[in-house]
Amino acid sequence: MNHGAMNHSAMNQATDRFLALVGDVPASTDPATIRRKSRDFYWYSPILREQLDGLQADCVVTPRTEHDLLAIARAARQSGIFLTARGGGTGNYGQAVPLRGGAIVDMTGLDGLVWLRGDVARVRAGTNMLALDRALRAQGRELRMFPSTKRTATIGGFVCGGSGGIGSVTWGGLRAPGNLLATRVVTMEDEPRAVELRGPDTRIVNHAYGTTGFVTELELPVEPAVDWCDMAVAFPDLTQAARFAHLLATQTGLQKKLVSVMDCRLLPYFAPLRNRVPAGRALVILMMAPAAIEPTRALIAREHGELCYSCNTAEAEDDPGHVPLYELTWNHTTLQVLKKDRSYTYLQTGFPPADALARVAALAAQFPDELLTHLEFLPMEGGMSCAGLPVIRFTDSARLDKIMAAHDAAGISVANPHVYTIEDGGAHRGLSPDLAADKRRFDPAGLLNPGKMRSFEALAGALDGAPNGAGRAAES
Amino acid sequence: MNHGAMNHSAMNQATDRFLALVGDVPASTDPATIRRKSRDFYWYSPILREQLDGLQADCVVTPRTEHDLLAIARAARQSGIFLTARGGGTGNYGQAVPLRGGAIVDMTGLDGLVWLRGDVARVRAGTNMLALDRALRAQGRELRMFPSTKRTATIGGFVCGGSGGIGSVTWGGLRAPGNLLATRVVTMEDEPRAVELRGPDTRIVNHAYGTTGFVTELELPVEPAVDWCDMAVAFPDLTQAARFAHLLATQTGLQKKLVSVMDCRLLPYFAPLRNRVPAGRALVILMMAPAAIEPTRALIAREHGELCYSCNTAEAEDDPGHVPLYELTWNHTTLQVLKKDRSYTYLQTGFPPADALARVAALAAQFPDELLTHLEFLPMEGGMSCAGLPVIRFTDSARLDKIMAAHDAAGISVANPHVYTIEDGGAHRGLSPDLAADKRRFDPAGLLNPGKMRSFEALAGALDGAPNGAGRAAES
Numbered sequence A, B: 001m002n003h004g005a006m007n008h009s010a011m012n013q014a015t016d017r018f019l020a021l022v023g024d025v026p027a028s029t030d031p032a033t034i035r036r037k038s039r040d041f042y043w044y045s046p047i048l049r050e051q052l053d054g055l056q057a058d059c060v061v062t063p064r065t066e067h068d069l070l071a072i073a074r075a076a077r078q079s080g081i082f083l084t085a086r087g088g089g090t091g092n093y094g095q096a097v098p099l100r101g102g103a104i105v106d107m108t109g110l111d112g113l114v115w116l117r118g119d120v121a122r123v124r125a126g127t128n129m130l131a132l133d134r135a136l137r138a139q140g141r142e143l144r145m146f147p148s149t150k151r152t153a154t155i156g157g158f159v160c161g162g163s164g165g166i167g168s169v170t171w172g173g174l175r176a177p178g179n180l181l182a183t184r185v186v187t188m189e190d191e192p193r194a195v196e197l198r199g200p201d202t203r204i205v206n207h208a209y210g211t212t213g214f215v216t217e218l219e220l221p222v223e224p225a226v227d228w229c230d231m232a233v234a235f236p237d238l239t240q241a242a243r244f245a246h247l248l249a250t251q252t253g254l255q256k257k258l259v260s261v262m263d264c265r266l267l268p269y270f271a272p273l274r275n276r277v278p279a280g281r282a283l284v285i286l287m288m289a290p291a292a293i294e295p296t297r298a299l300i301a302r303e304h305g306e307l308c309y310s311c312n313t314a315e316a317e318d319d320p321g322h323v324p325l326y327e328l329t330w331n332h333t334t335l336q337v338l339k340k341d342r343s344y345t346y347l348q349t350g351f352p353p354a355d356a357l358a359r360v361a362a363l364a365a366q367f368p369d370e371l372l373t374h375l376e377f378l379p380m381e382g383g384m385s386c387a388g389l390p391v392i393r394f395t396d397s398a399r400l401d402k403i404m405a406a407h408d409a410a411g412i413s414v415a416n417p418h419v420y421t422i423e424d425g426g427a428h429r430g431l432s433p434d435l436a437a438d439k440r441r442f443d444p445a446g447l448l449n450p451g452k453m454r455s456f457e458a459l460a461g462a463l464d465g466a467p468n469g470a471g472r473a474a475e476s
């Protein structure tokens, strides 16, 4: 563990001072709680596992109100301790792992729907996404998109650490204009305060890993609730599955929420499907609206697919004995494999719309034993394309680099999930043009989730001799 | 007027026999009614005006039920008279003009919502589309798409004679799979009957001008009602307007129902806008969902557009003193011009997604004085593109042919609106692969809307000496 510029006992003193300053805000120094709340799903990556294992905070605070959060922000400024926001802790890149101790700020106490007006909802950032979707459904609405971690993730964590998911085949990524209308943010300025960021200004916090402020509320477009239907369709091979998925994804007349493609070798890891789909078949997983079911069946028949499984999505979601098919897709695909076999890891890639299918086939052919194709269709650059979340048999990081380089060479962008800084990792589009400037403005002392914004760390190091321990966690 | 194989008095006798056979089905031989119900909007085309002016039916029948319609079908088979279905009579290609007399079958008596179940509605074909949209809205739903003639057109006429419209920017054309689920059709077989056509089988009647049967009911996907907002945005020139429209149309995060582009010279014909938009500006007309308004405004500002007008669509639609902006778009654009100046006509074109904007600019430059650009954005071939409905200053048909040839040469498809047969005209995609075979099956005696299906007429002529007067109307 590395606490930056402070030594261990100074850090303990600072934590004590911080806890005294936050007053009656619920706080914990219970070691088990701290350990649990300091981790996320970084262990997907054997590389991050080595770098982040064992890193943890010194305490956990759980604000109940924005007022509590402002008290926490002020106390941190006064005591100089680091703060790392945490939602559901489902991030894959160690986004929520505190690199230099300090306090975990558990945002799940700030939850609930603030209001719903027509097709716009205002929600508190710590709201669990399944609970939120259910609250919306009670009023005839639903989330436009959600990660496959809907059961555990928070809406604030999704916006600050995620990129898209179920719904993106129709609505695009989380950062496409219109998918996030506004955020309310508690800053770490000299005088911490809550500010409203609207429209393009939301980029300051969008996918910023909580390095620029705490999101307390979000305003989102919400869709009329649809009674979705899960479908699993089998094809003799990956090429046919991918072609069908692309065809279906471009059918403007068919309302859909999910179009995924899976290599036949993934099937054994999919409990709800493995006894229903003949072995050796490539899979297409769909979520379709009721009115689209009959025409989708007609299209499946015409394209010689076999509909092996269908089920009402909400029923599968509500029944503890069932798994909604979306929990086999997006980053859950890798999880299903990892549950049984830790020798796998994954990548995140983006196929340009032109020749996407040809590129998919070429890549699969190039790494026949190591790369298990997994595609999520979504619109990109004005056309329909797909993201890849291939499951990769891991040997070592040099080999992983080679596989990434092969993607690069084939014109397929890679969002490296084996790094924990914003700039090196996930999001390559739609981020704020100058992250470090945003951070200097909202978190001038650099106390929020230290070490995660490389451009700021570099700057801080250059300016005043790494007061915040810039870069040290990475060396530890 | 030409009654095909029968002479005038034989025709009168046949009509009398027909009217006796239909019994108590409401019928009229009032000359003014016949004249009015024998016309549609073919007069948009100076070429069709010459060919179709004066053609009319011998009587009008108005079935109240499917039972009435079956009686009409049987009576026509027994008396040998021609039948031409008519909805709102808003077709642009003389689709509803009887080329060889006989009876107009006014379908507007078969109206109303049969049922609404979730996202699917079953409706009677003669239902006026505005009335239908209102009935759906009363239950929280709305039409997925409608023509700009919503106020006057019927849903059956739209399916049998139209191609798409407001809503197509999101859902694609009327013939995209999933936009029409089923139709119920009264045939003209030896024993007329009602049959249900589902899914791909609906192609038999889709855009078939009523030549293959009478549609009595339709099953359609219907969308959750949205409180749309009309917006008119001005740009310094057409290129900027088209670029913005394309950008907006490809924004997956912004829910929209209409994206149209208008040459600045069309502005003087647009009553609701001409005093609100500075002269000389190219226009983009939009219908956006409430949640999309703020991000759309942000995009307009970023792209240096000027939002000159905005208004709630439903309010404009309900207020007799107002015009919803969609009544300036699709085929209404030409109508607004024709109301003031009959020297114009129009074309219908389809731009392939690749380089659509460059092709638009090239075409406009090639005919700077004659072609007033008008674009409607909609997805095509898996990408976002646009249809053109350019307003054309008419000189003669040779010149019009030249302008069409220039489109062809530039790789822009033309759906010629100056012909009255299915094959020569409007729809080039999604039609039944063998129209004549469908017609032989459902209308073996060739009594339905004679002269409109070229492939059948040719066949009939070859087989038995043009018993139905194939091709004669065109000579008249």
Ligand SMILES: Cc1cc2nc3c(=O)[nH]c(=O)nc-3n(C[C@H](O)[C@H](O)[C@H](O)COP(=O)(O)OP(=O)(O)OC[C@H]3O[C@@H](n4cnc5c(N)ncnc54)[C@H](O)[C@@H]3O)c2cc1C
Pocket (backbone or CB within 6 Å): A040, A041, A084, A085, A086, A087, A088, A089, A090, A091, A092, A095, A096, A107, A125, A126, A146, A147, A148, A149, A152, A153, A154, A155, A156, A157, A158, A159, A160, A161, A162, A163, A164, A165, A166, A208, A209, A210, A211, A213, A214, A215, A216, A329, A330, A331, A332, A335, A449
């Ligand atoms: C099995 C699995 C499947 C997944 N599927 C998807 C998927 O489909 N799509 C996708 O995009 N991601 C996916 N992810 C990644 C992750 O689930 C999402 O990013 C998720 O939305 C994170 O939410 P969370 O509440 O768990 O956030 P956390 O992991 O708790 O936090 C994420 C980041 O945001 C910060 N943060 C959290 N809350 C706030 C706040 N209120 N204010 C400021 N900063 C905050 C944290 O500091 C952290 O940097 C998946 C991960 C797993 C393990």
Ligand SMILES: Cc1cc2nc3c(=O)[nH]c(=O)nc-3n(C[C@H](O)[C@H](O)[C@H](O)COP(=O)(O)OP(=O)(O)OC[C@H]3O[C@@H](n4cnc5c(N)ncnc54)[C@H](O)[C@@H]3O)c2cc1C
Pocket (backbone or CB within 6 Å): B040, B041, B084, B085, B086, B087, B088, B089, B090, B091, B092, B095, B096, B107, B125, B126, B146, B147, B148, B149, B152, B153, B154, B155, B156, B157, B158, B159, B160, B161, B162, B163, B164, B165, B166, B208, B209, B210, B211, B213, B214, B215, B216, B329, B330, B331, B332, B335, B449
């Ligand atoms: C100002 C204007 C704007 C327009 N805008 C659009 C537009 O946006 N999009 C578009 O696609 N079209 C448009 N059109 C063309 C026309 O409005 C549409 O095709 C319209 O939907 C036709 O409906 P209708 O009820 O008026 O049909 P009609 O004109 O009455 O009939 C159309 C055809 O269908 C047949 N028919 C009608 N009802 C039945 C039935 N129940 N069974 C079998 N056959 C039947 C008729 O015989 C005829 O051949 C426009 C036309 C005008 C004049």
